[in-house]
Amino acid sequence: MSEVTQKNKQTDHIRVEDIKLYVNGEFVNAESGAVFENINPFTNTPINNIAEGRQEDIKKAVAAAKSAFHGSWGNMKLSERMTYINRIADVIDEEIAEIAVLEALDTGLPISQTKNMVARAAENFRFYAKMVESTLHGEAYQVDQEFINYTVYKPLGVVGLITPWNAPFMLETWKVAPALATGNTVVLKPAELSPLTANKLAEVIDKAGIPKGVFNVVHGFGETAGAALVAHPDVEAISFTGETVTGSTIIKNSADSLKKTSMELGGKSPLIVFEDADIERAIDATVWGIFSFNGERCTANSRLFLHKNIKDEFVEQLKERVSNIKIGDPMDPSTQLGPLIEKNHYQKVSEYIALAAKEGCQVVQGVVPEEVKAGNFVPPTLLLNATNDMKVCQDEIFGPVMAVIEFETEEEVIAAANAVEYGLAGYVWTNDIKRGHRVAQAVDAGMLWLNSHNVRDLRIPFGGTKASGIGREGGHYAMFEFYTEPKVIHVAIGDHHIPQFGKKK
Ligand SMILES: NC(=O)C1=CN([C@@H]2O[C@H](COP(=O)(O)OP(=O)(O)OC[C@H]3O[C@@H](n4cnc5c(N)ncnc54)[C@H](O)[C@@H]3O)[C@@H](O)[C@H]2O)C=CC1
Ligand SMILES: O=C(O)/C=C/C=C(\O)C(=O)O
Numbered sequence: 001m002s003e004v005t006q007k008n009k010q011t012d013h014i015r016v017e018d019i020k021l022y023v024n025g026e027f028v029n030a031e032s033g034a035v036f037e038n039i040n041p042f043t044n045t046p047i048n049n050i051a052e053g054r055q056e057d058i059k060k061a062v063a064a065a066k067s068a069f070h071g072s073w074g075n076m077k078l079s080e081r082m083t084y085i086n087r088i089a090d091v092i093d094e095e096i097a098e099i100a101v102l103e104a105l106d107t108g109l110p111i112s113q114t115k116n117m118v119a120r121a122a123e124n125f126r127f128y129a130k131m132v133e134s135t136l137h138g139e140a141y142q143v144d145q146e147f148i149n150y151t152v153y154k155p156l157g158v159v160g161l162i163t164p165w166n167a168p169f170m171l172e173t174w175k176v177a178p179a180l181a182t183g184n185t186v187v188l189k190p191a192e193l194s195p196l197t198a199n200k201l202a203e204v205i206d207k208a209g210i211p212k213g214v215f216n217v218v219h220g221f222g223e224t225a226g227a228a229l230v231a232h233p234d235v236e237a238i239s240f241t242g243e244t245v246t247g248s249t250i251i252k253n254s255a256d257s258l259k260k261t262s263m264e265l266g267g268k269s270p271l272i273v274f275e276d277a278d279i280e281r282a283i284d285a286t287v288w289g290i291f292s293f294n295g296e297r298c299t300a301n302s303r304l305f306l307h308k309n310i311k312d313e314f315v316e317q318l319k320e321r322v323s324n325i326k327i328g329d330p331m332d333p334s335t336q337l338g339p340l341i342e343k344n345h346y347q348k349v350s351e352y353i354a355l356a357a358k359e360g361c362q363v364v365q366g367v368v369p370e371e372v373k374a375g376n377f378v379p380p381t382l383l384l385n386a387t388n389d390m391k392v393c394q395d396e397i398f399g400p401v402m403a404v405i406e407f408e409t410e411e412e413v414i415a416a417a418n419a420v421e422y423g424l425a426g427y428v429w430t431n432d433i434k435r436g437h438r439v440a441q442a443v444d445a446g447m448l449w450l451n452s453h454n455v456r457d458l459r460i461p462f463g464g465t466k467a468s469g470i471g472r473e474g475g476h477y478a479m480f481e482f483y484t485e486p487k488v489i490h491v492a493i494g495d496h497h498i499p500q501f502g503k504k505k
Contacts, residue, residue: 025212267424295400
């Protein structure tokens with residue numbers, strides 16, 4: 001991997017070693033020997049080949065994880081387990097530069113942003129080590145002098161984690177950290193479009209010395225490797241982040257084996273700016289919220305609602321920002337917007353923009369420099385004069401595209417913000433404290449930021465309502481409500497009455 005360094009500004013021709021599956025502590029080929037090609041979104045040339053795991057590989061990985069759960073990992077002292085979890089964080093920190101480069105190479109995300117995502121990944125492990133050690137405890141109830149009833153929180157066993165390509169390393173670790181810290185063992189099926197840092201996570205965890213079988217990675221496609229993981233009877237739970245339709249399929253497919261599922265799904269989040277808002281800050285937050293991560297963000301503010309009295313001024317400033325956003329090579333530290341993940345996605349996003357024009361929007365875009373045209377670049381795009389009922393305001397486009405909708409009254413904007421199938425995030429800008437709270441509470445969203453962009457606090461629940469998900473990640477929600485379950489132990493401390501069925505009087 002020596003070719004991949006931060007000095008590389010030109011991603012052309014960068015090749016990385018081929019990638020294998022990580023099963024039972026070993027890097028192995030797929031049983032079938034199959035591989036698939038991994039493509040660089042900046043050049044549309046191959047980066048490397050990836051072993052393509054299928055059902056037989058999932059079976060092996062689950063068997064290894066099951067054996068580790070009943071062996072070394074399951075029997076380990078808490079303090080020792082936490083030493084391993086913290087060591088994973090340390091290794092990530094040591095390798096942050098290389099991981100950030102791999103992520104940018106694989107996804108087209110700008111290197112300045114992938115660095116922060118990798119730092120957050122290390123924090124995910126440290127956070128859960130601390131959280132589990134300090135707060136994973138049960139309750140005890142005493143019933144007179146007869147009983148003490150207490151609960152302990154037990155890990156589930158083998159858990160399957162299925163993740164998307166948009167912020168892969170950070171989102172994978174956001175699941176792996178609580179899963180391992182609470183004592184489960186893991187089979188990770190990362191997105192087929194972004195395998196590089198999932199492989200790197202296997203290398204990191206291997207380097208941290210975690211016992212074999214505790215963590216496994218099976219690369220491959222959703223319909224084969226993913227579906228096999230979902231169907232496997234020895235997998236106790238599936239935590240999924242991805243598209244709403246895929247989430248629904250996974251819930252159906254997990255029903256036969258009665259699995260617990262957690263669903264972090266799509267979004268079409270509103271950002272509402274009232275006329276009394278701090279306009280400068282609202283503009284910064286709006287631009288960041290839609291154009292960071294190349295617009296491929298579940299929490300992106302893809303619908304901007306502007307009060308009619310500030311709309312023209314706000315839009316003028318937005319146009320200027322859009323024309324200044326630096327589009328280019330993801331490896332260039334000054335790049336703000338890189339290429340989309342793959343050609344098909346580029347096609348999909350471009351079709352939505354064409355549709356918006358047909359539906360009557362005025363389309364305003366930045367300019368993609370000639371020298372990067374080989375990449376899947378969609379420029380930052382504003383869809384002006386949009387109305388909330390348009391298809392481009394209802395569907396998750398998942399690109400750097402924001403619809404701008406005018407409103408007049410509070411009631412009207414709440415109704416429009418909620419007239420969508422999703423309910424992941426929301427953003428409200430106003431300096432009227434009462435209105436701020438009123439609107440924040442009225443918008444259908446699992447997470448609502450008032451006078452702020454998407455700033456994270458790992459202790460709070462992360463997730464959405466409506467078609468944006470079921471369940472929450474983060475804080476004690478992941479710990480108590482998903483990756484463990486309570487076990488009750490009833491202890492008699494006195495001689496309470498026991499009915500004497502069948503006993504001769
Ligand atoms: N709510 C949240 O926290 C977040 C949600 N997302 C959502 O993720 C989506 C983008 O990610 P994509 O990778 O395109 O999602 P996707 O749903 O296409 O794929 C996600 C994962 O599911 C796997 N998969 C596909 N079909 C499967 C099946 N039948 N059985 C099992 N696994 C299957 C894929 O191989 C991949 O690993 C967007 O909708 C975005 O909003 C992204 C980040 C955060
Ligand atoms: O912070 C998280 O745990 C997840 C973040 C994901 C996004 O912000 C996104 O995809 O928008």
